[in-house]
Amino acid sequence: MPTEDGFFCPIFCLLVPHSTIKPYFYHMILVTGATGLVGSHLVLQLLENRQQVRAIYRSEKSLGKVKSLFQFYGKLPLFEQVQWVRADILDIPALELAFHHIEQVYHCAALISFDPADENALRKTNIEGTANVVNLSLAFGVKQLCYVSSIAALGDLKSYEAIIDETTEWNPEVEHSDYAISKYGAEMEVWRGWQEGLSVRIINPGVIIGPGFWDSGSGKLFSQIADGFSFYTKGITGWVGVKDVVKSLIQSMESEQNGQRYIVVAANQSYEIVLKLIAEALQVKIPNRYAKPWMTEIYWRLDKIISLLSGRKRTLSRITARTLHQEHHYDNAKIKSELGLEFRTIPDCILEAAQAFQKTT
Ligand SMILES: NC(=O)c1ccc[n+]([C@@H]2O[C@H](COP(=O)([O-])OP(=O)(O)OC[C@H]3O[C@@H](n4cnc5c(N)ncnc54)[C@H](OP(=O)(O)O)[C@@H]3O)[C@@H](O)[C@H]2O)c1
Numbered sequence: 001m002p003t004e005d006g007f008f009c010p011i012f013c014l015l016v017p018h019s020t021i022k023p024y025f026y027h028m029i030l031v032t033g034a035t036g037l038v039g040s041h042l043v044l045q046l047l048e049n050r051q052q053v054r055a056i057y058r059s060e061k062s063l064g065k066v067k068s069l070f071q072f073y074g075k076l077p078l079f080e081q082v083q084w085v086r087a088d089i090l091d092i093p094a095l096e097l098a099f100h101h102i103e104q105v106y107h108c109a110a111l112i113s114f115d116p117a118d119e120n121a122l123r124k125t126n127i128e129g130t131a132n133v134v135n136l137s138l139a140f141g142v143k144q145l146c147y148v149s150s151i152a153a154l155g156d157l158k159s160y161e162a163i164i165d166e167t168t169e170w171n172p173e174v175e176h177s178d179y180a181i182s183k184y185g186a187e188m189e190v191w192r193g194w195q196e197g198l199s200v201r202i203i204n205p206g207v208i209i210g211p212g213f214w215d216s217g218s219g220k221l222f223s224q225i226a227d228g229f230s231f232y233t234k235g236i237t238g239w240v241g242v243k244d245v246v247k248s249l250i251q252s253m254e255s256e257q258n259g260q261r262y263i264v265v266a267a268n269q270s271y272e273i274v275l276k277l278i279a280e281a282l283q284v285k286i287p288n289r290y291a292k293p294w295m296t297e298i299y300w301r302l303d304k305i306i307s308l309l310s311g312r313k314r315t316l317s318r319i320t321a322r323t324l325h326q327e328h329h330y331d332n333a334k335i336k337s338e339l340g341l342e343f344r345t346i347p348d349c350i351l352e353a354a355q356a357f358q359k360t361t
Contacts, residue, residue, distance in 0.1 A: 028101055030142075031055045032089055032133060033108030034082075035062035037213045038148055038205075038245055040069050042106055045246045047078040054083040056098050056109070069212045072360055089129035092136075099140040106249055107133045108148045110186070112179060112217060115314040117307075119178040126182035127189060134193035144199045146253045147190045148245075151206050151238050151265065151330055152176075153183035165331040166204075166261050177319045187261075194259050201252040202261035205245045206238025206330060209349045211356030222357045225278050231291040232272045235323065238265030238330040239274060241349030244341070251339045262335040266343035271324060277347055281354030296321040 029046055033039035034055030043066070046053050057063050063084065070079045087094035089109050099105075111118065111125040130147065137145045155168030170184055187202060194200045213219040248264045272290075279286040291299075300321040307314045335341045 027103055028052045028054055028083075030098055030102040030105045031108060032106070033110060033148070035059075035066050036108060037208060037210055037217060037219065037242055038249075039106070039108040040066045040212070041210060041242045042108065042246045042249055043082060044070060044073065044075060044078065045243075045250065047081055048075070049250070052083075053081070054085060054098060054102065056085050056087040056089075056095070058086065058088055065212065068360070072211060072356060089132055090124060092132055095132060096136060099136045099142070102140060103143050104253060105133065105137050105142050105145045106148070106253070107145060109133075110148070110183070114177055114179055114317050114320045116178060116317055117314065122178045122182040123185065126179075127185035130186035131189040134189050134198065137198055138193060138196055142198065144201070144253055144258075145190065145193065146201045146203065146249050147186070148249065149187050149190075149202050149204050149261070150180075150183045151204050151263065151328070152180035153187050154204055154263070154330070163329045163331045164263075166263055166334055175319060177317070177323075199258045201255075201257065201259075203245070203248050203252060204261060204263050205248075206240045206263075206265040208240055208242050208245055209346070209353050210242025211353050212360070214357060214361060219353075221275070222278055222282065222353060223361075225275060225287065226282050226284055226357065226361075228285060229275075230285065230287050230289045232275045232287040232289070233291050233296065233324040234270055234272050235325045236268055236270045236327040236329065237323075238263070238267070238328070238332075239269050239346050239349075240264050240266045241344050241346070241352075244343050244349075248335060248339070248341055251341060252335075255339055257338060260338070262339065263330050263332050264335060264341075265330040265332045266349070267346050268329045269346055274346065274350070277350045278354065281351050282357065291324075293322075293325050296324060 029051050031039050031043050031053060034043050035057050043053055043055050067079055070076050085098040087098050089095055111122050113122060154164050156171040156174040157164060157168060190200050190202055207218050209218045214223045244266060245264055248262060252262060275287045300316045300318050303314055303316050
């Protein structure tokens with residue numbers, strides 16, 4: 001029978017494979033994407049805040065990455081406190097099991113890819129997967145959903161505007177990457193949930209820097225620069241440390257601000273500067289060959305041909321090649337003023353990640 005703060009459910013525990021079976025409580029938080037950069041750091045912070053966490057995973061290999069990260073932070077015992085549930089966000093029956101008696105959901109799971117061949121997979125995982133999370137949140141009476149979107153899903157500036165903020169409108173006439181379209185579509189699902197009565201928050205982070213996960217996202221930049229990558233471009237985008245993303249997620253969830261979105265960018269910085277800072281922190285050669293726009297135009301075409309002939313994944317798409325030379329500035333004033341968030345500097349975040357890279361690779 002339910003008690004005031006929770007109850008034990010042996011049947012549910014029998015149904016959940018691979019989870020650390022324990023009594024569970026009403027103040028239970030569900031994290032999707034818990035085996036990724038953001039989700040794993042979020043789970044760790046929630047556990048440190050003494051929250052009850054259930055998290056979904058898809059493979060033992062991914063769980064191993066989370067274990068290594070907890071070990072790196074000297075927090076391995078906390079790993080055992082997570083209720084791990086094996087589920088894919090596209091597998092509704094499996095996902096449904098994870099939603100029993102959940103009060104808050106942090107939806108961090110997504111496919112991140114800029115390979116045009118992944119268009120369908122992006123739409124399916126990011127839009128359909130988010131629709132599943134929203135529908136189950138509504139069906140199970142979840143109190144709050146916090147969705148990790150991206151600056152890629154923000155709007156497009158008009159010719160007389162200079163900085164992108166939360167009110168900048170998406171222009172469907174402007175060319176966007178499949179990833180951006182999928183994150184924008186996912187946001188639409190979250191807003192639909194809001195209209196149907198779900199309390200939601202959306203976080204739009206810039207490129208996220210943090211320890212672990214060296215074969216994807218900004219982690220790959222560390223690996224490539226350590227391996228002697230020597231090119232840079234002069235485009236500008238928004239950057240942020242993973243711990244600040246986690247702070248923004250938790251603070252927005254704890255706030256009363258239902259139906260709000262926040263840009264989570266510590267600084268707008270050029271690729272040239274960020275690559276230089278990473279190389280300095282790793283004490284390796286600084287990328288010193290400027291890849292001019294005409295060079296990246298040739299490169300993406302060659303890359304496409306090689307990919308078609310060999311079947312290997314694309315390393316640079318046409319849209320990404322152009323983005324690398326564009327200047328996008330993001331305004332972080334809203335999260336600073338409404339949630340009081342203060343950001344760590346990008347050089348600090350890079351230094352911390354570089355030290356982790358050197359210790360763990
Ligand atoms: N990294 C960045 O620079 C950045 C910037 C802005 C926004 N974001 C957003 O932040 C969120 C987290 O990104 P991240 O950097 O942590 O990504 P990540 O390291 O690639 O992790 C992605 C997570 O999503 C999970 N996932 C993917 N497809 C799934 C599916 N079908 N079912 C269940 N889980 C699935 C992955 O599980 P597996 O381990 O099993 O693959 C992994 O746990 C994403 O929504 C991303 O769009 C990231």
